[in-house]
Amino acid sequence: MSVSSATTEVVDPVPGAGAPHLPQQPDLVQLLTPEGERVEHPDYAVDVSAEELRGLYRDLALVRRWDVEATALQRQGELGIWASLLGQEAAQIGAGRAMADTDTAFPTYREHGVAWTRGVDPLHVISLFRGVDNGGWDPVATRFNLYTVVIGAQTLHATGYAMGLQRDGAESATLAFLGDGATSQGEVNEAMIWAASFSAPVVFFCQNNQYAISVPLERQSRVPLYRRAAGFGFPGVRVDGNDVLAVLAVTRAALAAARDGQGPTFIEAFTYRMGAHTTSDDPTRYRLASELEEWKLRDPIARVKAYLSRSGAADAGFFAGVEAEADELAARIRRGTVEMPDPPGTAMFDQVYAEQTPPLAAQQAEFEAYQASFAGGGH
């Protein structure tokens, strides 16, 4: 099975070799280089213990394995579609781990890593892509909202929720996820205007993975995305989205500022979607293989592994332990997926309203009678 080899495939080459050839991003906040060297940034000091760092590595590795397993399950016909996060693990784990328990996330449909940090069961995410439900987790208990497929809509919800927090005097904030393509939507621009105007405690976290399906960033923006924030009147910062430490530091700072009444921040996590947009997409039609090869050198997991090994914060036993845990997770996801029961037909009538209407109740009864007519009949 290629599941485990795919995990190591991207990780194993000497991390960062050749990375200096990549276009330099002068404004990029970075704390861990692609080679796995710890560097300092004047504005974003972060103090993480060896244990925390091992925890981040574990998150990254497990989420990648989940993603690889889900992709395989889709290929085997067990899922209708899968939106892979391959390459974006650090952006999502960094952002997710930066949140306080009381903060609330408003995701798109690709934030499996953030879901993980909120304690959402992977199978509750999988059930959506299997077509069993629209997301099986409790958005209130997990403070991880339901996935939003219509591009950009959730940025307004995050802003409104933040306004609610503000009115209630709650010292918490919201984290709104969006893609680079989403920045073109009117609703996203309206969200930023609202956020600025009301100084709402919301952080916009844009994963610039360079493409909106096939359309490259140049078609959405002439300026680096983080610089757009200035036009709305709040700070924008570009962080190396493949550097989990930098993402953690930058997002923590932005959320702290939001909770502190300083209003919104726009974070551009500069990263790359290593897989296809979804399993239905064919990236060979719009991008060169060499581009992917270059980004592999910036793999978000390899650099943490290199740093952990080099600094002595983790040994072979630790990595083997994570690997074994990943195997278990993958097996649990596989088993849970293939054994996942289909919902009963009546599920579609459930909770359409808080209060069922008489016509819909009648329709449900009709549906049930119709289904029952097949049970014994020779149809």
Place this chain on the structure above:
Amino acid sequence: MATETLTIGKALNLGLRRAMEDDAKVVLMGEDIGRLGGVFRITDGLQKDFGEDRVVDTPLAEAGILGTAVGLAMRGYRPVCEIQFDGFVFPAYNQIVTQVAKIHARSRGRLPMPIVIRIPFGGGIGAVEHHSESPEAYFAHTPGLKVVAVSNPVDAYWGIQQAIAHPDPIVFLEPKRRYWEKAPVDREATPDPLFASRVVRGGDDVTVLAYGPMVKTALQAAEAAAEEGRSLEVVDLRTVSPLDLDPVFDSVRRTGRCVVVHEAPVTLGLGAEIAARVTESCFHSLEAPVLRVGGYDTPYPPSKLEEEYLPDLDRVLDAVDRALQF
């Protein structure tokens, strides 16, 4: 050879190609329609042959696609806008119903709006939410818009060209789950007019009306009914607005029974309008009330339930039985 066997998808592709060759003012706009050829590959190869100015990969903004189409139309262009999936037309809804639909009337005809809005619609492909909706009633309810729903490669090939050449804005609904259905297309034939319904199978007992993806389902039901000795007449509506119901009235006056089939929720759907009209015009010929078969009045369900949600031939036959029992 003028006749070729084509899928609906390929027929649309060739129709778009021919419309672009015939009229240099035709401009295609949409998300991922260029290099990728659209998520359903309907525009495959067109950007390569016509260039980036005529096949425009737009930013990810539906209001932007339709709003700029309005301005381009004012300048004499004929924008053909692709909405990637039915559920994503709503960010553009404001532009479509408040602007595209009304500018011709408001300007007393001075500002033309020859815009085509292509939407792959309907369910049955196992997608996640917002990818399987049937929004036709929203548009058909708006004066100033015309709405067409094709069901086969012949109508796809000719219909898209006729829609593009037409002077009014047209919402052009493509039955996404039928994109791969094949039929021979004579590319030199004289096409049927765009806004005309058509009897696609003759029969005497019950008239079954459908459009878009449900035409095939209705034909399958007719096939199954024939085995039981029942003869269904199937009418492909082809146009949702304006409705062409005279052939339907003729049919119902003969059969005395009528079943309307669509995927959209039944309540206040197109079937309601058709039932009312058929009742008004054929009251004395009707042996049974006009019955409707459609989606339930619930949000389109997760894909594991779509088979139960979508009308299939059994549900059509069930309605036919009920009509015959009156």
